[in-house]
Amino acid sequence: MAHVHFSAGLRSSFTGGVADLVVEATTVRALIRALDERFPGIGEKLSSGTSVAIDGEIIPDADLEALAPHAEVHFLETLGGG
Amino acid sequence: MSRIQVSCTVNGDPVDFLCDADGSLLNSLRDELGLTGVKEGCGTGDCGACSILLDGELNCSCLIFAPEAEGTTITTVEGLANGDHLTPLQQCFLEGAALQCGICTPGVLVAATSLLNHNPNPTETEIRYALAGNLCRCTGYDKIVRAVREAAAQIRETSA
Amino acid sequence: MTIAEDPATTAPGYKWVGTRMIRPDGFEKVTGRARFGADLKLNGMLYGHVLRSPHAHANIVSIDTSEAEKMAGVRAVITRADFPAPSGPAGDQDLQRNAMAREKVLYEGHVVAAVAAQTRGQAKAAAEAIKVVYEVLPHVMTVDEAMAPSAALLHPNLMTKGIDPAPTGPSNVASRALYQGGDLDLGFAESDVVVEGTFTTKPVHHGYIEPHAAVADTTPNGRTTLWCSSQGHFTMRAMSAKVLGWEPSRLKVIPAEIGGGFGGKTTIYLEPLAVRLSQKAGRPVKMVMSRDEVFRATGPASGTKIVAKMGFKNDGTMVAAELWMAYEAGAFAGSPAGAGSMTALAPYTVANFLIEGFDVVVNKPKVAAYRAPGAPMSSFAVESLIDEAATKIGMDPIEIRLKNAVTEGCQATYGPKFPRIGFVETLEAIKNHPNYQIPLGPNQGRGVASGFWFNAGLNSSATVHVNEDGNVIVVTGSPDIGGSRASMALMAAEEFGIDAARIQPVVGDTESVGYNDQTGGSRTTLATGAAVIEACRKILADLRGRAAKQWDVPLDKVEWVDGQAQHVDGTQPPLSLEDLAKGWNRTGGPLTASAALNARGVGSAFSTQVVDLEIDPDTGHVTVLRYLTAQDAGRAIHPSYVEGQLQGGVVQGLGWALNEEYIFDRNGKMENASFLDYRIPVASDMPMIDTIVVEVPNPGHPYGVRGVGEVGIVPPLAAVANAVEHAVGRRLRDLPLSPVRILDAILNKDC
Numbered sequence: 001m002a003h004v005h006f007s008a009g010l011r012s013s014f015t016g017g018v019a020d021l022v023v024e025a026t027t028v029r030a031l032i033r034a035l036d037e038r039f040p041g042i043g044e045k046l047s048s049g050t051s052v053a054i055d056g057e058i059i060p061d062a063d064l065e066a067l068a069p070h071a072e073v074h075f076l077e078t079l080g081g082g
Numbered sequence: 083m084s085r086i087q088v089s090c091t092v093n094g095d096p097v098d099f100l101c102d103a104d105g106s107l108l109n110s111l112r113d114e115l116g117l118t119g120v121k122e123g124c125g126t127g128d129c130g131a132c133s134i135l136l137d138g139e140l141n142c143s144c145l146i147f148a149p150e151a152e153g154t155t156i157t158t159v160e161g162l163a164n165g166d167h168l169t170p171l172q173q174c175f176l177e178g179a180a181l182q183c184g185i186c187t188p189g190v191l192v193a194a195t196s197l198l199n200h201n202p203n204p205t206e207t208e209i210r211y212a213l214a215g216n217l218c219r220c221t222g223y224d225k226i227v228r229a230v231r232e233a234a235a236q237i238r239e240t241s242a
Numbered sequence: 243m244t245i246a247e248d249p250a251t252t253a254p255g256y257k258w259v260g261t262r263m264i265r266p267d268g269f270e271k272v273t274g275r276a277r278f279g280a281d282l283k284l285n286g287m288l289y290g291h292v293l294r295s296p297h298a299h300a301n302i303v304s305i306d307t308s309e310a311e312k313m314a315g316v317r318a319v320i321t322r323a324d325f326p327a328p329s330g331p332a333g334d335q336d337l338q339r340n341a342m343a344r345e346k347v348l349y350e351g352h353v354v355a356a357v358a359a360q361t362r363g364q365a366k367a368a369a370e371a372i373k374v375v376y377e378v379l380p381h382v383m384t385v386d387e388a389m390a391p392s393a394a395l396l397h398p399n400l401m402t403k404g405i406d407p408a409p410t411g412p413s414n415v416a417s418r419a420l421y422q423g424g425d426l427d428l429g430f431a432e433s434d435v436v437v438e439g440t441f442t443t444k445p446v447h448h449g450y451i452e453p454h455a456a457v458a459d460t461t462p463n464g465r466t467t468l469w470c471s472s473q474g475h476f477t478m479r480a481m482s483a484k485v486l487g488w489e490p491s492r493l494k495v496i497p498a499e500i501g502g503g504f505g506g507k508t509t510i511y512l513e514p515l516a517v518r519l520s521q522k523a524g525r526p527v528k529m530v531m532s533r534d535e536v537f538r539a540t541g542p543a544s545g546t547k548i549v550a551k552m553g554f555k556n557d558g559t560m561v562a563a564e565l566w567m568a569y570e571a572g573a574f575a576g577s578p579a580g581a582g583s584m585t586a587l588a589p590y591t592v593a594n595f596l597i598e599g600f601d602v603v604v605n606k607p608k609v610a611a612y613r614a615p616g617a618p619m620s621s622f623a624v625e626s627l628i629d630e631a632a633t634k635i636g637m638d639p640i641e642i643r644l645k646n647a648v649t650e651g652c653q654a655t656y657g658p659k660f661p662r663i664g665f666v667e668t669l670e671a672i673k674n675h676p677n678y679q680i681p682l683g684p685n686q687g688r689g690v691a692s693g694f695w696f697n698a699g700l701n702s703s704a705t706v707h708v709n710e711d712g713n714v715i716v717v718t719g720s721p722d723i724g725g726s727r728a729s730m731a732l733m734a735a736e737e738f739g740i741d742a743a744r745i746q747p748v749v750g751d752t753e754s755v756g757y758n759d760q761t762g763g764s765r766t767t768l769a770t771g772a773a774v775i776e777a778c779r780k781i782l783a784d785l786r787g788r789a790a791k792q793w794d795v796p797l798d799k800v801e802w803v804d805g806q807a808q809h810v811d812g813t814q815p816p817l818s819l820e821d822l823a824k825g826w827n828r829t830g831g832p833l834t835a836s837a838a839l840n841a842r843g844v845g846s847a848f849s850t851q852v853v854d855l856e857i858d859p860d861t862g863h864v865t866v867l868r869y870l871t872a873q874d875a876g877r878a879i880h881p882s883y884v885e886g887q888l889q890g891g892v893v894q895g896l897g898w899a900l901n902e903e904y905i906f907d908r909n910g911k912m913e914n915a916s917f918l919d920y921r922i923p924v925a926s927d928m929p930m931i932d933t934i935v936v937e938v939p940n941p942g943h944p945y946g947v948r949g950v951g952e953v954g955i956v957p958p959l960a961a962v963a964n965a966v967e968h969a970v971g972r973r974l975r976d977l978p979l980s981p982v983r984i985l986d987a988i989l990n991k992d993c
Contacts, residue, residue, distance in 0.1 A: 005657055008422030008596075013406045048331075053658040057842060057942075058696060074657035077419050077580030081698045081763020082505025082613040082952055102363075118281035119274015121501070123451040124533040128917035131451055159274035172272040176264045179882030182724035182890065184271035185278060185452040185501025207926075214926040217917060219449045219502050220724060221886055222893030223925040224933075 002031055002067045005074045014042040028052055029063040031073065050075045090151045092117070093161025101148035108132045108143040110151070111158060119159040119188045123217065130216035133189035133196075134158050140196040142215075159188035162195060170240075171195060171233040180229035182220035190216045194230045202238055206231065258735040259945050262882045263742045265728040271499075279455030279471030279498040280530045287457070288317050290512070290519050290529035291365035293355040293372050294539060295347035298381035298605040298910025299394065302346055302354065306373040310357060313371060315364035318522035320515065321355045321372075326487035334484050336574035340608050341485045341514050346379070348396055348573035349605050350911045351538030358519040358527045381605040381910040385547050385568035388414035388604045396573060396603045416575030419583040419599040421656055429562025429594025433553025436562075437630040440549045441623040441975045443959070444903035445542040445570060448612050449894075449922045452501020453536045458516035459526040466517050468495045473503040473721055474760025478513055479752050485514035493517070496751040500721050500761075504894070505611030506541055508760050537915035541610020542904055544569040544577045546619040554631045558645040560592045567620055568600040572608035577601045578616025581696075584656035585956075586620035588694040589665055589848060590646040595655055605910050611762060613891060614695040614952035618898065618959050622977065625691040625960030630973060639690040639964070640673045643850070664874030664938030665848035668692070671872035671934045672850050678870070685857050686867065689965030692850040693956025697949035698763030699841030703756025704773035706734065706781055708833035712820030714738060716777075717750040719758030720770040724890075724951070725883030729767045730774050732879050733945065737778035739805035740819060756838045764949030767879055768940075769841030775944050776837035788829035789817050843942020847953040849873040851892065853961045857969045862985030864900055864966070870932040871957075876940035876948030884950050889931040891954025897923045898955070899962035903978050 005020045015021075016039075025031035036043025046052075052062040053074040059065060060078070067073065085100040092115060099114040106125075111117045111134070120143055123129035127145040134143045135157040162169050171194050174180070181187040190213060197204060197212040204212065209230045210223070218226060270276040307319045322344050328335035338344075343352045355372050359365035380394035387393060393414055402409045404418040430436060456470040472478045475495040483490040500507060512529040520527040531539070546569050553562035565586055569577035583599035599620075632642040647669060648654065650662045669692070672678055682688060707715040716734050720726060727747040735742035758770060786800040789807030793800070793814045800807050806816040826832055854867040871892050878884040901921045905913045914920045939946025959977060967973045972987040 007420065007657060009404050009418070009420035011422075012420060013404060056658040056661050057844060058658070059842070060700070072658065076656060077584060079581050079584075079696060079698070079763075080505075080508075080578060080611045080615050081696075081765065082503075082508070082611040082615050112281075113283070116283075117274070118277070121278070121452070122280065122530075123453070123501075124917050126533065126916055126918065129451055129533075159272075163273055168269075168272065175272050176268040179262070179265070179725065179880075179886055181268070181271055182883070182886050183450070183452070183500060183502045184267075184276055185450075185499075187271055188274045191272060206930075210926040210928070214924045217449075217451055217922060217924060219451055219504070219894065219922060220890045222889035222891075222931050223923075223928050224889045224931045225882070225886060227925065227930070 001069055002071045002073050004031065004035070007075060010042065010075060014039045014045065026067055028065045028067065031067065032063065046075055051078050086149050088149055088152050090153060091155045093157060103149060105148045106144050107146040107148045107151050110148040111143055117158050117160050121185055121188055130193060131186055131189040133192040133216065135192060135196060140193055159191055162191060170236045171198070171230065174229040174233040174236065178225050178229035178232060180221065180225040186216060186218045190218065190226060198234055198237060202234060204234060256736055258732045258742050259877065259879050260881060261732065262880060263728055263732060265725055266731055266747055267722060267727050276499045278452055278501050282457045282469050282498065284457065284459060284526040287526040287528050288358040288360060288523055289362045289365045290356055290358045290516055290527045291362065291369045292353055292515065292535065293369040294535070295343065295350055295352040295354055297347055297376055297378050298350050299379040300347050300376040301379060302343060303375040303377050305355060307355065310368040310371040313364065313368045315360035316357060316368045317525060318358040318519045319355065320518050320522060324518055325485060333576070337481060338485050340574055341510060349607050351535065351607055353515065356515045356519060358523045382414060383604055383606065383906055383910055384545070385570055385602045385604065388602045389568065396605065400575065400603065414603045416571060416601040416603060419580040421583055421597040422595065423655065424594030426562055426564055426594050426596050430553045432561050434556040435554045435631050435634045436551065437627045437634065438551035439627065439975050440547065441626065443546045443619045443622060443977045445545040445606060446898050446902045447537055447542045447920065448504040448506035450502030450504060450506060453531040453533060454511050454540060455530040456512040456516040457526060457528045458520040460517060460521040462524065464492060466493050466520065468493055468513060468517060469498055470495065470513055471498045471500045471507065473500065473507045473723065473762050474758065475721065475752055476719060476757050477508065477760050478510060481510040482513045482517060485510065486517060494751060494753050497721050497749050500723055503723055504613050505615060505762055508611050508762050509541065511540055533917060534915045537920060538912050539607055541572065541608055543612035544571065544609045544619065546570065548620060548623040550623040550627055552627045552631065554635065556635060558635060558637050558642040560590055560646045561594060563587055563592050563595040565597045565620065565623065567598065568602050569616065570604045570606060570609065571601050572606045573603060574608045575601055575603060577609055582616030582620040585617040585694050586624050587655040589648055589692050591648055591652050592646070592655065613894065613955040617693060617695055617956045618895065621693050621956045622959040622963065625957065626963050626975065629964040629967070640669050643692055644669050662938065662941055663846055663848060664936050667936045667938055668848050668850040668872040668874055671936055672852050672870060675870055675934065677868055677932060678852060680854065682854065685859055685969055686854060687965040687967065687969030688852060688854050689961040689963065689968065690852045691957035691960035691964060692848065693953050695764065695847050695953035695956060697768065697844050697847055698765040699769050699844045700759040700763065700765055701840050702758050702770040702773040703836065703838040704770060704777045705755050705834065705836040706774065706777040708781060708819065708823050710823050712818065712823040713744045713746065716745055716747045716774055717755045718770045718774065719750055719755045720766045721749055721761045723761055724887060725880055726761065726766045728883060729771060729879040733771050733774055734778050737775055737782065738819060739803065756836060764847065764951040765841065768844065768943055768947045768949045771947060772841050772943065773837045773839050776839065777835045780835035780837065781833055784833060784835065785822050788822055791829055792817065843940065845876050845940025845942055845948035847874055847948050847950065849953045849957055851957040851961050853965050855962065855965045855969065857966065857984060859988055862981035862988060864979065864984065866896065866929055868929050868932065871954060872934040872936055873950065873954055874936040874938050874948060875950045876943065877937055877946035878935050879945065879947060881935060884935055885933045887950045888933050888935070888954045891952065892931050892958055893923050893928055895955040895958025896962065899959045899977060899979055901978050901980060
């Protein structure tokens with residue numbers, strides 16, 4: 001069970017205002033698949049052009065990351081660094 | 083265009099090289115003599131990375147036509163140390179971490195050498211103005227100024 | 243603090259970590275021996291020269307290279323016809339179009355063609371003989387111009403992402419980032435004090451002293467060796483391959499020493515051009531940018547416009563914040579508007595906020611990452627308004643920040659909760675420093691600001707060898723911009739328990755070590771350091787096993803202490819690293835191990851800074867009297883180079899605040915593309931930068947490292963603006979705060 005939080009951008013474009021959700025998923029990939037079923041189109045957005053923060057840690061290309069029970073998941077803008 | 087032969091003394095060695103009439107001394111030092119410690123940061127005399135001593139005076143080698151070097155004595159960063167024996171300035175730059183990327187370092191060391199040749203006991207302000215023609219984008223100058231001050235003190239102590 | 247007065251201090255429990263060893267590459271760098279990008283010369287080498295667009299925006303009608311090709315010494319000419327048509331994801335296509343213009347040029351300086359010839363002069367003359375017919379198009383130079391309804395479009399297919407409903411037609415807005423929390427109307431209704439304003443910043447350049455340089459040597463079988471100065475030779479390989487239409491493995495990239503990067507050397511410019519010219523000419527080709535080209539064609543940081551409004555309670559509590567921010571991307575999408583949106587309010591808890599960040603294309607060079615990309619601009623607006631609020635409330639600027647500062651467990655405005663962080667510690671360090679109490683004179687002002695940056699992890703690899711004499715080679719693929727060889731040596735020394743001078747750190751080429759992402763995002767000491775530590779620990783496990791074999795005892799009877807294997811009961815004489823290395827024939831062969839990882843445990847960085855400055859009321863000139871910075875480094879592996887990062891970031895930020903800006907004429911041509919006219923800080927402009935390295939160890943790293951390279955540049959913009967306000971009594975919201983602007987503010991104080 002992952003606790004997913006949506007940024008305001010995702011709330012306005014995909015989730016119809018839903019701010020957070022508890023989803024049964026053990027990997028980020030499974031989580032994105034489940035979210036895409038519920039909010040069609042969000043899967044593509046989440047698979048490219050976002051980083052994922054799992055329990056506070058920002059992880060690029062996170063789709064194969066395991067989600068611990070009660071993991072807190074945030075989807076964020078992709079970041080660059082200098 | 084026929085090339086011009088130039089004879090001069092570089093880092094203690096008599097050398098000859100060929101250059102174009104409008105070629106810069108910087109390019110001759112780097113390309114003809116292989117002294118790539120002399121860096122090009124701008125080519126317009128604004129950054130000081132190509133600093134050399136020409137007959138003992140500080141100059142930007144990018145602003146000097148190569149033929150003007152005829153008969154002169156030149157010191158580049160490669161000529162500061164005596165073999166593996168570093169000068170106090172070089173040693174203080176290492177110990178004081180006064181370089182980060184190191185691209186400006188050759189020019190800064192030559193300019194600081196010139197300063198200490200003229201003024202063995204410079205104030206912080208004098209150091210800052212003497213090095214104002216040498217751009218460094220990494221360090222914020224703090225550790226450079228400290229290293230020059232420390233080297234000056236060491237040189238004074240040794241020669242006292 | 244002088245060198246002599248500042249003896250090495252080790253971190254608690256460490257022998258090497260926290261000491262100030264002389265950097266392993268130092269001797270080469272103070273004697274002129276170090277080889278930078280432009281220093282390589284190969285037999286038969288040609289020189290390349292680029293023909294660049296003189297127009298800010300124009301269709302390329304035709305390119306005629308016939309005359310140039312016939313000129314003396316010319317061996318190859320390349321144009322768009324020599325590169326595959328752009329393909330792949332949008333970002334890849336932009337990379338390809340930026341490397342070599344296709345249908346049109348999008349900024350002055352955009353590459354149109356390149357020539358390789360036997361001398362520089364021949365290459366330049368031939369490039370100038372190429373005939374290009376342009377159809378000049380209207381250009382847009384600012385976010386206001388680019389976002390106007392009737393604006394000329396740079397890209398016919400650019401549809402704004404992140405807008406609901408999705409737009410029906412193209413525009414110059416590539417995307418919108420949106421972060422929102424609470425109820426903004428309620429927040430402002432609850433506020434006792436509301437402050438607001440519009441802030442602008444100009445594009446600024448990284449100003450690394452070493453211009454971009456590349457040498458390519460392509461053999462007839464198509465294999466290419468590329469020497470270049472970059473922040474990451476593996477990414478140079480990947481990006482160049484995309485533009486060339488090659489598999490990355492055809493390229494071997496050998497890193498030159500890098501003469502400064504600051505984010506600007508994380509992308510390609512000359513590299514694919516040099517390779518293609520070399521391939522076409524069948525000879526090695528060297529290309530070096532002039533300073534003029536560096537300014538006109540390589541990434542500056544975004545110019546921005548930010549409309550900000552914030553609300554506070556009378557006790558200083560921040561209750562509402564609204565930010566509308568537009569970032570110039572340059573000619574192709576990809577400004578750091580998203581990062582600017584996420585960092586803007588990150589240091590604070592605020593219940594009600596709305597942050598919109600727009601990525602806007604304009605006819606300027608494509609922006610490149612620059613030290614905490616996106617953060618300095620949004621922080622400039624937010625930290626200026628916090629200062630205004632503090633003044634209105636009558637509160638100390640440190641106290642108002644302490645009142646709202648995030649701590650462990652707080653939710654960041656961009657979503658996740660913070661782990662252990664050191665923001666409050668930086669505020670306390672400034673507050674308790676004597677500088678903060680020094681009385682100020684007339685025309686003097688003191689300004690405070692704070693900043694946040696994420697820091698990064700990403701991919702790193704390292705290989706560690708023990709030589710037969712017991713000395714150690716540490717190979718990584720992370721270019722050393724500011725002392726990372728030294729930090730790798732110190733961490734390896736700590737692991738092995740041997741003198742750091744016995745460690746030789748090496749930056750390996752793309753065929754000598756596993757993949758490494760770039761030296762950027764403040765990640766190298768953390769991530770590449772973690773790979774080094776892991777590789778060392780593999781060898782240490784191996785060494786214990788070999789000692790156990792030699793003593794014929796179980797493994798758990800062997801421990802590694804102070805550089806040698808010891809029997810826990812003391813029944814065997816210890817075996818040193820040298821002993822075990824000498825005897826490796828008998829115990830399993832050479833000692834080597836590699837580690838590769840996608841680094842986790844990134845710890846974010848905070849900085850708080852205070853500047854005292856004095857303004858000349860007759861000229862508007864600013865003298866920086868003193869500067870104090872406090873930044874959380876987690877753990878300073880080599881304190882001198884950590885201090886150097888902190889100080890260097892501050893001074894770059896001071897340049898941004900006081901002097902630096904791209905100036906364009908009405909045709910979109912840059913007017914100040916030299917170090918004379920684009921004035922970066924020089925030694926006589928600056929005071930000493932008093933530096934406090936705060937150490938709140940990052941629990942995610944074996945030695946507590948956070949990464950220190952970037953956040954230091956975030957606070958100076960607002961710190962200076964705040965100090966100027968206190969000195970002249972006028973709030974200035976447009977950077978840079980050049981003498982002209984300040985004098986105008988003094989003379990028109992009552993306007």
